[in-house]
Each structure stands twice: as structure tokens, then as C-alpha cells.
Amino acid sequence: MMFDLRKFRKIEGLKQEDLARLFNCGQSNIANMERNAKITAAQWDVLTDKYGLESVQKYKINEIKDGETEARMHRNDDSDSDLGKLVIALNNISEAVKLNAIANERNSRNMEKMIDLITEKHGPLNKQTGS
Numbered sequence: 781m782m783f784d785l786r787k788f789r790k791i792e793g794l795k796q797e798d799l800a801r802l803f804n805c806g807q808s809n810i811a812n813m814e815r816n817a818k819i820t821a822a823q824w825d826v827l828t829d830k831y832g833l834e835s836v837q838k839y840k841i842n843e844i845k846d847g848e849t850e851a852r853m854h855r856n857d858d859s860d861s862d863l864g865k866l867v868i869a870l871n872n873i874s875e876a877v878k879l880n881a882i883a884n885e886r887n888s889r890n891m892e893k894m895i896d897l898i899t900e901k902h903g904p905l906n907k908q909t910g911s
Contacts, residue, residue: 781818783817783819784839784840784871787839787871788827792831796811797810802826802827803823803826817867841871
């Protein structure tokens with residue numbers, strides 16, 4: 781099945797070696813799975829057992845059209861190969877935007893905490909007047 785394993789791994793804070801241990805395979809196998817955006821049903825079961833269906837299913841890549849098999853994405857002709865790469869690239873860009881928004885929110889909260897600590901220690905900030 782089509783699955784964005786790289787995105788899942790990064791969001792979960794895992795290394796390829798962690799998934800290799802989980803799937804009982806080599807790190808190079810994980811790299812291939814990430815490149816091809818494909819995992820087996822058994823690997824899907826391992827992920828859903830460990831991380832829960834709700835956490836895992838959002839990384840499943842839907843088929844291109846109704847009734848079309850996942851294998852279409854993995855045929856050896858260039859157009860399908862390019863389409864698979866494009867889907868992965870778009871997913872990666874989308875994830876980067878989400879991660880950037882999360883980082884910005886975290887930075888804003890940290891800034892607010894710093895202002896609160898400074899205010900607590902030194903009192904409220906006063907505007908200087910030109911008198």
C-alpha cells in the first residue's frame with residue numbers, strides 16, 4: 781500500500797534504524813520504502829498496533845483514481861515514476877509548512893514566557909517619555 785513512511789517517521793521522531801528494528805529488516809530497506817512510498821500490509825499492521833490507527837492512517841497515500849491499483853504508481857514508465865515523486869514532494873512541502881507553523885507558535889509562546897519572567901522579576905515595562 782502507498783504510505784508516506786518518511787513523513788510518518790519524522791513526525792514520530794524516529795530514525796530509519798528504529799523502523800528497521802520494528803520491521804525486522806535493514807536500514808536500506810527502510811530507505812527504499814521511503815523512496816517508493818510503499819509498505820506491506822504486515823508493516824501497516826505493525827505500525828497500527830504500535831502507534832494506533834488514527835496516528836498512522838493520515839500518512840496513507842490514496843489511490844490516484846477509483847478502481848485504479850496502487851501498482852500504477854510503481855510501474856517503470858517515467859510518467860508514473862515522476863507522479864509518485866511529485867506526490868511525495870508535495871507531501872513533504874505540506875509537512876514542512878505545518879512544522880514551520882508549529883515552530884512559530886512554539887516561539888511565540890516562549891517569547892510570551894520570557895516577557896512574563898522579565899516582568900515578574902523587574903516589573904512592567906514602562907515607555908519612556910521625552911520630558
